[in-house]
Amino acid sequence: MQQSSDQVLVTTVWSYYENMLFTRCMASMAAAADVTEPEDLMKIAQQAASAGAQVVLEALDKPRLIKLKGALDLVTETDVASEKAVLEVLKRHCPHHAVLGEEGGVSGDPSSGYLWCVDPLDGTTNFAHQYPAFAVSVGVMKGLTPVAGCVVEFAGGPGTWVTRTYTASLGGGAMLNGRTIKTSSVTDIEQSLLVTGFGYDHGAAWALNMEFFKYFTDKARGVRRLGAASVDLCHVACGMAESYWEYLLKPWDTCAGVIILTEAGGKVTTLDGQLYSPFHRSLLASNGGMHARVLEVTACRTKTLSVECGVDLSPWLIPDGYDAFGLKSY
Template sequence: MDLEYVRNVGIAAAYEGGGILRSCLGNLSSIGKKGAIDLVTEADLGSEKQIIQTIRSRFPDHAVLAEESGENPGEPDCQWIIDPLDGTTNYAHQIPIFAVSIAFSYREEVVVGVVLNPVSGELFTAVKGKGAELNGRAIHVSESRDVSESLLVTGFPYDFKEIIDSVMGRFKSCLRASRGVRRLGAAALDLCFVACGRFDGFWEENLKPWDTAAGMVIAAEAGGRVTDFKGKAFDVQDREILATNGSIHREMMSLLALKEKK
């Protein structure tokens, strides 16, 4: 499997989807709901359609898992995992913190990640074993050694009202211990910002594979550590994700675990 070619196809698809997002930004005719606060727009749908079309034009037999259309069967060893618009709520409010997220899984292991912010023009990419890049330049996680010196980022799941006590408990614990906590509203970018050292750690729960697949391989290839809250190597089907620069990982696990005991 030529993973460099796979990455290049992923990049091409991301730019195709990103072009649709840019053209629709501020020009939405309607905004639908998949849940109480889980939005969907014609931009999500148009971007996904174009991304899949671009990928299928090169790899017609590959399987696809996409946020809006679900599973599209194909060769079981080769699967593309697509979020055509990560950060839909930001997008709907014209906040330019959103991205196209595309990952490629080979034999059930995510080996390629592509995340594009079509407004800023920042393109994050990674191929397993080859490192991570931002607009073609190598990136690496931060060197912070302690949470007290760290800037963290998190997100709140769509069902946060059902688990509000644990969500806010963890948030409070990490806020007290760190230099600060941000909430951007786009998990793929959160992971990429850990990868390039803007944040030192990220945690969230109840995400979907398309939210994390691309960003997790980018963070890992940039030298980060990505696990669940208890330290098990992260799988895209997991419900908890903790990504850090590695140095603060154990301390972050302790902060998150404390909330489970209350």
């Protein structure tokens, strides 16, 4: 019997929805097959970071093409090549997870609930000058919580380069080159070595941080500024320093380093004492024992920075479709 045009339309529409539901079902099943255990994610992070680090290592003694992303912010062809190597590993093992890369932006599926944060060359200016404070940083978070990460730090110098590989998984501890690391036990600022960073935006946050720098230089044994957030976090994690703080950081700067630090026994909050996620724009990290002492200095002034100076410290760079448990990008 010949179908009417209305019947054909109904059949066509029903087939369309059947196909759409089937596609979504298959995509959901495929996403469920991606790696989700923190220890396994750590191994993937290490493999990805090592792939990027190999690109960086091979480029160290070669001429490099340097471009400007902003007035002072550098990017080299090595940043781009390293990120490509990292992404190849992540796409092979976790094809349905989302990725937020410093150079390439967002890729993958934000609705998967997992977000990889990739800094293919943290400390590009140091790399360009062959100053030994740069790294490849690969971390992954579920929701707002970093669950695994790896930072491959370059140390030494021209002709003597070596790498330090920091890894951590949620509940699995933190390691440096395969050995367990812990934060220091120092609780007095007067006995501490502190670390900070200054971004490329020389506005009110930069000026306030300079005040903190001066204050803590007078109080502590010293304050260092290396220029690579992932390295700073790892140095606190392994006890080289007691605390690190900075404004206007991005998720790829901190995701891997934060899980390494917290698994080593450290603590992280925003600079005004709120719960921290890599989407927040201020970070106070410490060995745990000194956290309250540093926060006494930074908390009130940071709140003033937002209220009186109009500096936006709200969450940012949350990919569309990613479940950040109510956090919104501004």
